[in-house]
Amino acid sequence: xxxxxxxxxxxxxxxxxxxxxxxxxxxxxxxxxxxxxxxxxxxxxxxxxxxxxxxxxxxxxxxxxxxxxxxxxxxxxxxxxxxxxxxxxxxxxxxxxxxxxxxxxxxxxxxxxxxxxxxxxxxxxxxxxxxxxxxxxxxxxxxxxxxxxxxxxxxxxxxxxxxxxxxxxxxxxxxxxxxxxxxxxxxxxxxxxxxxxxxxxxxxxxxxxxxxxxxxxxxxxxxxxxxxxxxxxxxxxxxxxxxxxxxxxxxxxxxxxxxxxxxxxxxxxxxxxxxxxxxxxxxxxxxxxxxxxxxxxxxxxxxxxxxxxxxxxxxxxxxxxxxxxxxxxxxxxxxxxxxxxxxxxxxxxxxxxxxxxxxxxxxxxxxxxxxxxxxxxxxxxxxxxxxxxxxxxxxxxxxxxxxxxxxxxxxxxxxxxxxxxxxxxxxxxxxxxxx
Numbered sequence: 001x002x003x004x005x006x007x008x009x010x011x012x013x014x015x016x017x018x019x020x021x022x023x024x025x026x027x028x029x030x031x032x033x034x035x036x037x038x039x040x041x042x043x044x045x046x047x048x049x050x051x052x053x054x055x056x057x058x059x060x061x062x063x064x065x066x067x068x069x070x071x072x073x074x075x076x077x078x079x080x081x082x083x084x085x086x087x088x089x090x091x092x093x094x095x096x097x098x099x100x101x102x103x104x105x106x107x108x109x110x111x112x113x114x115x116x117x118x119x120x121x122x123x124x125x126x127x128x129x130x131x132x133x134x135x136x137x138x139x140x141x142x143x144x145x146x147x148x149x150x151x152x153x154x155x156x157x158x159x160x161x162x163x164x165x166x167x168x169x170x171x172x173x174x175x176x177x178x179x180x181x182x183x184x185x186x187x188x189x190x191x192x193x194x195x196x197x198x199x200x201x202x203x204x205x206x207x208x209x210x211x212x213x214x215x216x217x218x219x220x221x222x223x224x225x226x227x228x229x230x231x232x233x234x235x236x237x238x239x240x241x242x243x244x245x246x247x248x249x250x251x252x253x254x255x256x257x258x259x260x261x262x263x264x265x266x267x268x269x270x271x272x273x274x275x276x277x278x279x280x281x282x283x284x285x286x287x288x289x290x291x292x293x294x295x296x297x298x299x300x301x302x303x304x305x306x307x308x309x310x311x312x313x314x315x316x317x318x319x320x321x322x323x324x325x326x327x328x329x330x331x332x333x334x335x336x337x338x339x340x341x342x343x344x345x346x347x348x349x350x351x352x353x354x355x356x357x358x359x360x361x362x363x364x365x366x367x368x369x370x371x372x373x374x375x376x377x378x379x380x381x382x383x384x385x386x387x388x389x390x391x392x393x394x395x396x397x398x399x400x401x402x403x404x405x406x407x408x409x410x411x412x413x414x415x416x417x418x419x420x421x422x423x424x425x426x427x428x429x430x431x432x433x434x435x
Contacts, residue, residue, distance in 0.1 A: 003168055009208055009271070015078030015167070016059075016263035017230040027057045036262055037063045040066030042201040043180055043205060043268040048403045054205065056266025058165065060294075061234060065257035067184070071250040075164075076110060079405050081148060081247030082118035082127050082202070090407035094365055095403070098412035099156075099356030102193050110242060111142060111186035113198070117338055117360060117401035121307075122148050122202050122414075123245050127399050128309045130338040131168055132358070135160075140186030141237055145184045147245040149202040152297075152311060153177045154393060156342045156356045162187050162270070165261045167228025169272045173342055174391055176311075177272045178206055178297075184241070184258050185270075185292035195356060197340045199395045203308035206297040214281060220296045224277040225270045233257035240412030264305050273285045275313055275342075288329055291394075305396050309412060310335075314346065315390040319385045326385075327377050330368030336401045337361045337394050348373050350418060363400050 006013050016022040021036065026036045036059040042358040043054035100114070110136040120127010133153070133344040153160065159172035165229045172176045173196075179185055208220060243250045280410060283289050291312055299309040319326045327348045339359045346353050350372040353359065362368040369377065407413075 003170060004229045005272070006221050006229060007226060009220075009222040009225040010267055011093065011227070012265070012267050013227055013269060014265035015230040017232050018262055021263035023059070023254075029104055032059055034262060039063050041182060043182070053057075054268040054345035056264050056268040058164070058236060058261045059263040060165075061232070062256065064258070066242075066256075067254060069252040069254055070253050071243070074251055076113065076247055076249050078115060078406055079113045079244075079249075080118055080129065080133070082120045082129060082402070083122075084115075084404065086405045086408075087404055088405050090276055090401055090403065092365070092406050094359070094361050094367055094418055096352065096359040096414045097357055097407075097410055098196070098414065099354055100132060100134065100410065100412055101198075102134045102136055102195060102222045107134050108134055108137050108139045108142070109133060110142070112136075114406055115404045116358065116404055116407040119336065119397050119399035119401045120202055121266040124358055125202050126308060127150070127202050128395065128397050129200040129202075130395050130401065131200060133194070133196055133198055135187070135189045135194040136192065139186040141257075142240045142242065145185050145243075146179075146192040146200070147182060147195045148247065149200050150181050151179045151203055152199040152201065152264060153179070153196060154198070154207065154340065154342070155196035156196060156340065158192070159190040160187055160194055160196075161190050163233075164228065164270050165259050166264055166269050167231045169226075169228050169270060171272050174275045175272055176272065176275065179270050180268055183270060186259070193368055197358075197393075197395075199309060199311065201246065201299050201309050203299050203301065203423075206299050206309070206311065208275060208300045209295045209310075216280050217419045218279040219293075220273065220278055224233075225271050227271045227274050230261060230263050232262045233259045244407075268281065268380050275393075278313060278315055280315055280317045282317060283324070286321050286324045286326065287322065288326060292330060301398070308397060309392070311398040312394040312396055314390065314394075316386070316388055316390060319387065322382060323409040324382070325377055326380075326382075327369045327373055330366060332364050332366045333361075333434065334363060335398055336363045337396050338401055339392060339394045342391040343402060344388075346390065346392045347387055349420070350376070352414060352417070357412075360401060360403070360409065370420035374424060
């Protein structure tokens with residue numbers, strides 16, 4: 001049966017899985033319908049301004065205090081949090097990895113998480129971590145919530161079914177899902193195996209970027225974001241609940257499913273988005289604009305125009321700029337860029353950047369088109385060209401992204417990546433009038 005969703009970004013939604021389960025006219029009646037418990041889930045301080053105040057009211061079979069018991073510390077050795085500094089021995093430089101293969105061992109969403117980079121400080125709720133996930137088994141009677149930040153899932157192989165307290169979502173390659181801080185969920189692969197990328201955002205939650213002179217339309221439009229409708233589990237079963245809190249993992253056993261929300265209303269909720277609905281804007285006369293025009297979501301900071309994290313994509317689009325070098329130009333940047341390829345080919349890298357692969361260009365390290373892409377773009381006939389069957393993305397942060405030991409030791413790390421620029425030879429000719 002096809003899943004149902006509520007359209008819109010940041011809306012105040014209301015949804016019920018049983019008729020009349022949602023109280024009307026108040027949030028916390030003396031007696032809730034169906035014998036449910038009323039509970040508020042807050043994603044912001046109570047006194048946050050109205051435009052940034054995040055909360056939902058949940059009407060559930062048991063309150064959350066019954067969904068945890070005595071905790072026990074345990075370790076997920078490949079999931080790291082900032083601050084995380086290791087002496088991995090790699091010199092400073094631009095880095096790129098081939099796709100990572102799924103190992104033979106059984107891996108769930110939790111055991112298959114592999115941290116590539118960390119930035120900032122989870123204790124002060126600034127920065128992010130970039131992960132990959134490798135999954136070939138469902139979380140069986142196992143549930144998780146992250147107290148450290150929200151999670152953005154970006155699949156590149158295989159579909160996922162994500163059952164949350166507030167409803168069920170399914171996503172595949174070219175879609176994303178965002179799971180708010182503190183929301184319980186479980187994940188299962190729908191095609192046997194799944195692989196993808198995750199941004200763990202420690203800071204302010206993702207929101208839509210301001211469009212400025214672009215105006216009211218294009219980029220990521222609000223109506224294309226989908227929030228699940230209410231769905232609940234009423235199962236008495238031995239279940240494991242895992243919590244990530246300040247970079248540490250804790251587990252507790254309970255005797256029922258915690259996904260027992262029968263109805264809810266509010267604006268603090270999970271959502272999905274199809275990246276193919278992004279409406280790109282670009283140069284229609286000359287030059288390549290800043291890649292920030294491809295920002296889907298941004299997690300802001302207190303400094304105007306400086307993001308904790310930007311999620312940027314490079315989708316299908318037309319190139320029409322006249323007398324211009326059309327790929328992204330060479331640059332050095334105060335931001336740090338973790339990039340992945342979901343499918344197709346990225347126009348600035350002719351070879352070596354495969355779907356499922358990754359690259360890291362840290363703060364103030366130069367990067368840009370490889371030598372082959374430069375020669376091709378410098379000599380191409382400048383007729384309208386469509387970049388088809390391509391989808392790349394970037395997790396960009398104002399903070400340096402520090403490599404984990406796992407990332408440094410990956411066999412798929414390309415030791416010769418900087419050689420892609422070796423062919424950029426001197427072309428200067430100082431003869432007057434020579435172009």
